[in-house]
Amino acid sequence: MKKITLKMWKEIDGIIQRHKEKSGALIPVLEECQSVCGYLPMEVQERISKGLNIPGSTIYGVVTFYSFFTMAPKGRHIIKICLGTACYVRGGKPNLESIQDEFGVETGGTTGDLRFSLDSVRCIGACGMAPAMVVDDDTYAQVSKQNIMKILDGYK
Numbered sequence: 001m002k003k004i005t006l007k008m009w010k011e012i013d014g015i016i017q018r019h020k021e022k023s024g025a026l027i028p029v030l031e032e033c034q035s036v037c038g039y040l041p042m043e044v045q046e047r048i049s050k051g052l053n054i055p056g057s058t059i060y061g062v063v064t065f066y067s068f069f070t071m072a073p074k075g076r077h078i079i080k081i082c083l084g085t086a087c088y089v090r091g092g093k094p095n096l097e098s099i100q101d102e103f104g105v106e107t108g109g110t111t112g113d114l115r116f117s118l119d120s121v122r123c124i125g126a127c128g129m130a131p132a133m134v135v136d137d138d139t140y141a142q143v144s145k146q147n148i149m150k151i152l153d154g155y156k
C-alpha cells in the first residue's frame with residue numbers, strides 16, 4: 001500500500017487550512033488531497049474530518065458516491081483499453097485479457113507493485129486507430145497481443 005509521506009501530510013494540512021473557513025469546502029479539499037496522495041485512504045479522510053469539522057461518515061459517503069474519488073491507490077501508469085465498437089470488433093477484448101493475464105490485474109484494479117492500473121473505456125474518438133490503447137497521455141494504434149507487452153515494457 002502506498003504510504004502517505006510526511007510531505008503529503010503537510011500538503012494535506014495546508015489544503016485544509018486554505019479551505020477551512022469557506023462554505024462547500026469538502027469537494028475541493030477532497031479533490032486536492034487526492035491529487036497529492038493519488039487516493040483517499042481512511043487516515044486521510046479522518047484528517048479532513050477533524051480539520052473541516054465534518055463527520056467522517058459524511059466524508060466517506062461523498063468519497064464512495066463519486067466515481068472520481070478512489071480509496072485504493074492508483075498505479076504509476078494508467079492503461080486504458082478501448083472497448084468501443086470499432087476497437088471491440090478488432091480485438092480490444094483479447095488485448096485487455098492479455099494484460100489481465102500477464103500482470104494478474106482485473107479491470108479497474110492496480111498491480112501489487114503499483115506499476116499499472118488497468119481500465120477499459122468506451123471509444124476514445126480514435127476509431128481509425130482501432131484497436132487502441134492509451135497509456136498515461138500516449139495513444140497507441142492497432143495494438144495486439146504481440147506488441148502490447150513491448151509497449152508496456154517502456155513504462156516502469
Ligand code: FES
Pocket residue numbers: 082083084085086087088122123124125126127128130132
Ligand atoms: S471505438 Fe475505440 S476509439 Fe472509437
